[in-house]
Amino acid sequence: MTAIQISNVEKRYKSLQALGGVSLSIEEGEFFGLLGPNGAGKTTLISIIAGLIRPDAGSVSIHGHDVVTDFRAARKKLGVVPQELVFDPFFTVRETLRLQSGYFGLPNNDKWIDEVMENLDLTTKADTNMRALSGGMKRRVLVAQALVHKPPVIVLDEPTAGVDVELRQTLWKFISRLNREGHTIVLTTHYLEEAQAMCKRVAMLKTGKVVALDSMSSLIRRIAGSQLILHLKAGDIPADLRPLVLHNEPVETGKKYSLKINEYTEVEPILARLRENGAVIDELQLQQADLEDIFIQIMEGRGV
Numbered sequence: 001m002t003a004i005q006i007s008n009v010e011k012r013y014k015s016l017q018a019l020g021g022v023s024l025s026i027e028e029g030e031f032f033g034l035l036g037p038n039g040a041g042k043t044t045l046i047s048i049i050a051g052l053i054r055p056d057a058g059s060v061s062i063h064g065h066d067v068v069t070d071f072r073a074a075r076k077k078l079g080v081v082p083q084e085l086v087f088d089p090f091f092t093v094r095e096t097l098r099l100q101s102g103y104f105g106l107p108n109n110d111k112w113i114d115e116v117m118e119n120l121d122l123t124t125k126a127d128t129n130m131r132a133l134s135g136g137m138k139r140r141v142l143v144a145q146a147l148v149h150k151p152p153v154i155v156l157d158e159p160t161a162g163v164d165v166e167l168r169q170t171l172w173k174f175i176s177r178l179n180r181e182g183h184t185i186v187l188t189t190h191y192l193e194e195a196q197a198m199c200k201r202v203a204m205l206k207t208g209k210v211v212a213l214d215s216m217s218s219l220i221r222r223i224a225g226s227q228l229i230l231h232l233k234a235g236d237i238p239a240d241l242r243p244l245v246l247h248n249e250p251v252e253t254g255k256k257y258s259l260k261i262n263e264y265t266e267v268e269p270i271l272a273r274l275r276e277n278g279a280v281i282d283e284l285q286l287q288q289a290d291l292e293d294i295f296i297q298i299m300e301g302r303g304v
């Protein structure tokens with residue numbers, strides 16, 4: 001079954017086109033990454049999925065329920081962890097979670113609330129007022145709040161922005177478990193390492209359009225093997241090697257280049273060409289391609 005069906009969604013803020021016709025189909029049980037630079041339209045898309053803002057055109061459905069015309073049914077299937085921390089400061093953690101359960105028509109939900117708190121290391125804070133919690137603890141409550149009604153589809157909008165290692169680990173462990181148990185997970189994050197570790201399929205958004213949509217493994221494979229990273233303290237890359245340059249930047253001791261290579265046997269001739277050309281290598285590194293390389297290439301419009 002399709003968990004989230006997004007069809008030709010458009011959204012404008014006055015003259016700014018935040019989403020320019022986005023279509024995506026996310027299947028039940030997927031761990032899906034929605035990536036893109038600041039302003040790409042990720043939060044706008046999530047807000048439309050959550051029924052918080054209306055698209056100008058197109059439609060979104062959750063488990064077959066349209067988020068506009070069948071809002072309540074769609075909302076029941078969905079748990080959203082928003083970026084912003086907004087709470088009523090006068091309630092305790094447990095009260096906050098009970099209220100949220102009530103909103104979904106689940107008055108006797110304490111067993112699950114306890115389990116969620118336990119899994120997010122919130123148990124000791126159950127009776128603490130929201131206003132007395134640290135930012136990281138508040139974020140845990142935000143996650144717990146999204147999960148009170150055991151939604152089959154969970155959307156996390158940058159859940160680990162500014163949180164410590166411990167919470168990241170706690171969170172990923174719990175989210176992975178929910179995914180293994182069949183929940184669909186949609187994640188936006190700027191931490192590409194995290195996305196690479198967690199997501200099986202990825203869509204990359206740029207200025208409101210999907211510019212890449214593929215499984216993580218074939219995205220990574222699309223970029224040929226490895227990169228040769230060179231710090232040159234003198235000389236430069238000869239013209240015939242320029243087409244291999246993926247990236248260059250000045251560094252303290254000279255210049256840093258990343259060269260695309262397909263096989264390790266290409267390294268030796270490259271080094272020989274550099275020597276012939278009078279370049280002096282200060283540092284050399286071989287690096288396996290990762291999601292960040294692909295992200296940069298796609299966002300720079302070079303494709304992979």
Ligand SMILES: Nc1ncnc2c1ncn2[C@@H]1O[C@H](COP(=O)(O)OP(=O)(O)OP(=O)(O)O)[C@@H](O)[C@H]1O
Binds near residue numbers: 018040
């Ligand atoms: N309420 C609004 N009014 C006007 N413009 C908006 C509004 N919300 C978002 N935008 C604009 O729409 C575009 C998409 O924003 P959005 O927040 O969806 O991007 P994002 O991919 O989530 O970015 P980030 O990674 O920074 O969270 C941006 O150019 C943003 O400035």
